Amino acid sequence: MSNELVPTDNSAAPQHAPRATDINPASEKRAEQQIAILFGLSGVGSLLLIYSYIYVAGDVFIFIPIMGNQNAQQLGIGIGMAMSLFFIGIAAIHWAKTLMPDKEVVNHRHEFRSSDEDREELIKVVKEGVAGVQLGRRKLIKRSLGAAVGLFALPPVLLLRDLGPLPGKQLEMTNWKAGTRLLTDPGNRPILASDLEVGSVVQVLPAVEDLEHRPLSDIAKDPVLLIRLRPQDFQLTPERLAMTHEGIIAFSKICSHMGCAVALYEQTTKHLLCPCHQSTFDVTRAAKVIFGPAARPLPQLDITVDAEGYLVARAPFNEAVGPSFWERNSQ
């Protein structure tokens, strides 16, 4: 491909009018000065950055209209950096536009397709090469090669096996067992049924051995929301009603859609709303989905009180909490 330069054929169009800087020495001088000023501004920016970095303390705040109280150091370094970069760019562009030659030039294009001779030659070379391998004749090599390549692909995949444990039944298990106390989160205090007034809500976690170091993967499954309603507000089946205690009902806080914390409890409508995708669950009807993309109600935890009157789980969750997965048996 040749790349010869040819001046633009502008026969049909009027010539570009010369720029002011091309014909007027005064404006050429002015452009030069402008460019110098722009480069100068960039330098000012750099100095501002250096000054702010060294001399402005990190806890100084200055008030700027509209923006409010700003950290002086952050603002100084930032504006300094912005100026030092921006004005170099503007100066270079202004220079190119006003003082560098503005004559447009033409490159010619050529078809990308190779010539027929080149193609034929390539085909010949490739064919010769392939023939030299003699795969067609040497069946034994061909087969063993296939087997070797097939096996060779396995180890890299196998080596990734230890990235994580197998799921097993983990997604179906939580720390809720029969008799597990419900503890406030945060605070880890057991809860008496009388602690909750009608209309109140509290997030709880199960009592486990090490309260200080709950793994996050447990917190991703264990949180439960306790809500107290007037018992007459419930519209539950007898089995579900039996899982409540004196108007206190407990649901998994982990959304059955994508696992966000469903925590927006609207006391008047008794709806739970998930802030991620706005699935809405009706607490009075066992967290039935009444709006949004969730397809399943939130799992309900069976609760009662122990001998000391503290709220405990009567049984573990009878289904997996959180988002769906292939192995989940949702029947």
Next chain:
Amino acid sequence: MTTTEKAVGNVANFVDERLGAARWVKKSLNKVFPDHWSFMFGEVCMYSFVILLLSGTFLTFWFDPSQRDVVYEGVYEPLKGLTMSAAYASTLDISFEVRGGLLMRQIHHWSANIFMAAIVAHLLRVFFTGAFRKPREFNWILGILLLTLGLVEGLLGYSLPDDLLSGTGMRITSAIIQAVPVVGTYITFFLFGGGFPGVGFIPRIFTLHILIIPGIFLAVITIHVMLVWYQKHTQFPGVGRTENNVVGHPILPVYMAKAGGFFFVVFGITAFLAAVASINPIWLYGPYTPGQISAGSQPDWYMGWLDGLVRMAPPLETHAFGHTISWNILIPTLIVPGIIFTGMAFYPFIESWITGDKREHHLLDRPRNVPNRTALGVMSITFVMISLINGGNDIIATNFDLSINQIMWFSRIGIFILPPLAFIITKRLCLSLQRADRELLLHGAESGRLLRLPHGEFVEVHTPISPEKAFLLQSHEQLTPLEIEDVDARGVRRPGALKNKIQRRLSKAHAVSVPKVTEQELKEIESH
């Protein structure tokens, strides 16, 4: 010869004797780049990528990619004494204890947002002007690949600080992977090193975010730019511009100065945004624990449309044979985006099949002159915009006194009705614009000067348009429908072949346009 020239000459001689670079460099420096503001989007992408590399490297010097529990003892009072991951704590330290660290974090994040915005703007420019046509299909596909990589890279970067918002994003990501039939649960456990959030995902996505994906990025961007270089840039039609040339400024010195200057401008503007506008204030979000959530949990804008699709999805799950398939997750996050991205990647071939056009194209289309393509583009934008609006429905609801339920229903219905409507309206609009062009060419521009004729009638005086403008208005090709004979590959007549039928119908729809002004018409007008 000055001493400087001599020194440069010596170095050049040394290099050329060993690499023979002179010929190649000479050829490259003669390259010509056409000027148009919309051609700068690609450069914004490339420069933003460089800014991301630079600011990202700075951040890695302090960032501790670990989920190890630490107790925060830094300077930010409202979080003091809380247990959090080392990743979050070190991000707080970068923000408050490294001078300029917060600025760099904000440059990195703003730059990522601008990077993605510029990729989309660049994509739209290439699409609407038909720059993807032969011989540039490969580059179009590479571009789609870069867009996809950008989405993933952005999501991973957003997740690294391990704050409440990013953890929520990861929770949703894990739910998406978990929803994949058969293997989903296993992939989640391997990815996260156990049940969500596991112990390993921060270090793992860190490696992906700073090494593997940027590496792929760098390779693909290089090929992308080399192909532009090799195939030469497209240009808009105009006097002196043909399919066989490219008119513009040479690399040296004008283009070099402008493009180089523009890098500093992009960096400067990004730094300016980072200096004056807060982005991702992770110290307010708090450390991630799965039991907490904030109102208005949103992803960054380029993921927002996917989140919007998820929100409007129907509550569908299939339960059968002890297994669960979550259509409410699979459809909006994998199936629909899969169709959209595959369709985008194949569009150049689809269009060329429809038009039967197998020629090389180096002159760009004005969008109005290809109504069908333009309408398709606007239709897609409408689809994404509705999804995006629904992705921010809670923010919109609180700020404009609306209800999230109303916005959700608007989106659920609108996603089916509005894009086709946008298609029809755009196509009409394009045809009107073509008609206006035709009028302009035949009768000249309206001057706004009124004349009263002797018999009382008022007429507006039309002034003829400039020859360049006239040239531009008639430089496009008249679209013609494909004439397909009903014969199959072996030449046997097959009248009802479905493929031909579809192709014929699409081709007809594609070719709807206003007839171009013929020479005869021009002459007739002139003779008046």
Next chain:
Amino acid sequence: MKRLSRYRRHKAAGPLLLIFALLGIGTTFSVASATVKESQNVFSRSASIEEGKQIFLKGCSSCHGLNAEGGSVAPSLIGTGAASVDFQVGTGRMPMADMSTQAMRKAPVYNEEEVAALAVYVASLAPGPAIPEESALNYERDGNSAQGGELFRNNCAMCHNFAGQGGALSQGKYAPTLMGVEPKHIYEAMVTGPQSMPVFSDKTITPAEKLSVIKWIKAAEAEPNLGGATMGRIGPVTEGLVAWILGLGLLIGIAVWLTMRAR
């Protein structure tokens, strides 16, 4: 099963009510002493009950009923307590200007004394949560903002957003912003659960923890803009808009200038 649980409920309800009643009466007294600063005798208390009743009859009874028993458009106020009145009337939510989805915060209609009288009157109807005393609201001394932040993210952020800026609820309802709300009113809201908000009882979130929450909210309110203009502290939506409009907008402007021919 169902009958059994009901029976048990009835049995527990009696003593419970008694405890509440005793507690309520006790706190009502302390409230009255905190809000009405003049000499504390039975006479002045009943006088302010009378005054409150008059205000109630004029301003509230058309919706809430002559004896605050509630009506078709408004709930009963019996047992809501002084704290509830102080919150609803003191923040201007009540009386409601129009019957829209939700009462908005606005300039209060009644002055402090009138609010206090109303509160005493409603508290006299039946026991309910009392207005916290000033000495019990020293959040600067008794609160811990880190702990408050954790409580806030657990119990408040899902509706009021991570920085207390408010957020959307279903059907056009919303959780209001917490910026510029008096500590006393924040406390009362947690205790009484106004409108859509649930109650956070003192047993599950102790008074000290409530003060921590208030301290955190006040710290968030007073926090200077550490990283530049905050754009509402509502997350990535505004950030995306700024990136497109300001970021890409400025760059397009410069690209147009860059490719324009100089004159």
